Amino acid sequence: MRFVEEFRDAELGRAVAGEILATVQPGRDYKVMEVCGGHTHSIYRYGIDDLLPANVELVHGPGCPVCVIPMGRVDDGIAIAHEPGVIFTCFGDMLRVPGSHGTLLDAKAEGADVRMVYSPLDALRIARQNPDRDVVFFAIGFETTAPSTALTLKRARAEGVPNFFCMCNHVTIVPPLRALLESPDLRLDGFIGPGHVATVVGARPFEFIPADYGRPVVIAGFEPLDILQSILMILRQLRDGRCLVENQYKRVVPHEGNLRALEAMAEVFELRPHFEWRGLGFISQSALRLSAAYADLDAELRYRVPGVRIADPKACQCGEVLKGVIKPYECKVFGTACTPEHAIGTCMVSPEGACAAYYNYGRFARERAVV
Amino acid sequence: MDPADVPVHCDTGPEGGCITCGDVAVPMRVREVDAAQGLALCEDDAGGLAWVEAALVADPAPGDLLLVHAGTALAALEPEERR
Numbered sequence: 001m002r003f004v005e006e007f008r009d010a011e012l013g014r015a016v017a018g019e020i021l022a023t024v025q026p027g028r029d030y031k032v033m034e035v036c037g038g039h040t041h042s043i044y045r046y047g048i049d050d051l052l053p054a055n056v057e058l059v060h061g062p063g064c065p066v067c068v069i070p071m072g073r074v075d076d077g078i079a080i081a082h083e084p085g086v087i088f089t090c091f092g093d094m095l096r097v098p099g100s101h102g103t104l105l106d107a108k109a110e111g112a113d114v115r116m117v118y119s120p121l122d123a124l125r126i127a128r129q130n131p132d133r134d135v136v137f138f139a140i141g142f143e144t145t146a147p148s149t150a151l152t153l154k155r156a157r158a159e160g161v162p163n164f165f166c167m168c169n170h171v172t173i174v175p176p177l178r179a180l181l182e183s184p185d186l187r188l189d190g191f192i193g194p195g196h197v198a199t200v201v202g203a204r205p206f207e208f209i210p211a212d213y214g215r216p217v218v219i220a221g222f223e224p225l226d227i228l229q230s231i232l233m234i235l236r237q238l239r240d241g242r243c244l245v246e247n248q249y250k251r252v253v254p255h256e257g258n259l260r261a262l263e264a265m266a267e268v269f270e271l272r273p274h275f276e277w278r279g280l281g282f283i284s285q286s287a288l289r290l291s292a293a294y295a296d297l298d299a300e301l302r303y304r305v306p307g308v309r310i311a312d313p314k315a316c317q318c319g320e321v322l323k324g325v326i327k328p329y330e331c332k333v334f335g336t337a338c339t340p341e342h343a344i345g346t347c348m349v350s351p352e353g354a355c356a357a358y359y360n361y362g363r364f365a366r367e368r369a370v371v
Numbered sequence: 372m373d374p375a376d377v378p379v380h381c382d383t384g385p386e387g388g389c390i391t392c393g394d395v396a397v398p399m400r401v402r403e404v405d406a407a408q409g410l411a412l413c414e415d416d417a418g419g420l421a422w423v424e425a426a427l428v429a430d431p432a433p434g435d436l437l438l439v440h441a442g443t444a445l446a447a448l449e450p451e452e453r454r
Contacts, residue, residue: 145441151443155409200445252438252448260426
């Protein structure tokens with residue numbers, strides 16, 4: 001089963017790149033933001049940058065959920081992990097995200113029972129296997145991941161698992177996009193929309209971008225041909241003076257999204273009045289917490305968490321990277337003090353982070369270009 | 372196969388990247404369905420097996436191709452997309 005091979009055909013890729021070259025207007029510069037960290041990863045992994053004309057620049061957006069978690073939330077998680085009897089579970093990337101005094105991995109080294117899971121269902125299984133311990137799942141992710149957490153909480157409730165709790169850090173994609181579009185130091189011509197978020201929420205939530213801000217959006221898949229075709233679709237809209245949401249990823253994304261997922265999320269979650277994003281500051285109604293009906297499963301209510309706001313390290317320019325104001329290599333500490341092995345900023349921690357993706361795949365191409 | 376015998380997870384395999392916390396999902400083929408539990412035993416490209424949450428897709432059946440993210444099937448891929 002190689003469902004993906006047909007979307008990696010090099011000859012077709014070169015043909016689309018040729019069409020892109022024929023579509024751009026000489027003398028005009030284009031800045032296109034890929035919102036999603038998964039796209040950033042694919043762009044570097046497959047060298048899509050190298051196939052584009054020099055006047056088409058890809059700007060990396062805020063769509064890596066690990067990268068936007070502020071240090072204060074990591075500290076809160078670590079505080080819960082240190083509570084007696086707690087088994088603290090989270091996705092692997094989260095283990096290495098620095099709080100103000102170390103990471104969850106450091107907490108584990110100090111004796112806290114911190115375990116990596118691949119899905120919230122794994123965490124629920126650990127809770128069933130350890131009925132005398134509290135099991136806390138540190139939930140992160142955009143609307144792609146939130147349904148998974150919602151269904152697991154519904155499952156925990158239905159099965160009557162009394163020792164399963166959730167620290168909810170789920171975020172929503174539209175408010176930060178609106179914040180970015182309102183930012184005065186940003187100039188973007190169009191957006192590559194997040195394909196798997198749109199699988200859940202549909203295409204409709206992105207319609208404000210062309211309607212209110214006059215920028216085209218193309219919801220895209222994650223294979224190299226998907227991304228190249230999406231860039232072409234954006235450039236064609238710009239050339240033709242059109243401005244709308246188009247769906248390149250129709251094989252997966254229905255216009256109305258996944259209604260079952262939206263129903264589960266509506267039952268389990270409610271919007272937080274505000275939430276802090278690393279580098280972007282507080283954004284209204286941009287994150288989810290457990291609804292009143294699920295408050296008894298809310299780890300933040302069960303345990304006392306510090307809830308202190310921690311300023312990002314001064315040297316770290318994750319905020320500018322997340323807004324697309326600077327490229328990862330323009331950060332003062334990129335590749336020197338901040339590397340995937342010893343990350344200062346969150347963009348370097350997750351493979352989907354713009355800095356880590358650039359460090360792993362893009363820096364050699366830049367060295368070639370400089371030489 | 373008993374759900375308890377197979378760990379509930381799916382991995383990135385050789386593709387790299389983090390499928391659990393990035394906005395990334397992988398196609399997996401349904402091998403078995405446990406309708407009572409709402410779970411489907413799925414196989415990824417590398418032959419790895421995992422029980423995944425199947426509540427978001429309508430009536431998954433063995434042979435169906437599902438798009439799986441963080442242990443949850445987000446969508447059933449269209450029949451014409453199956454190879």
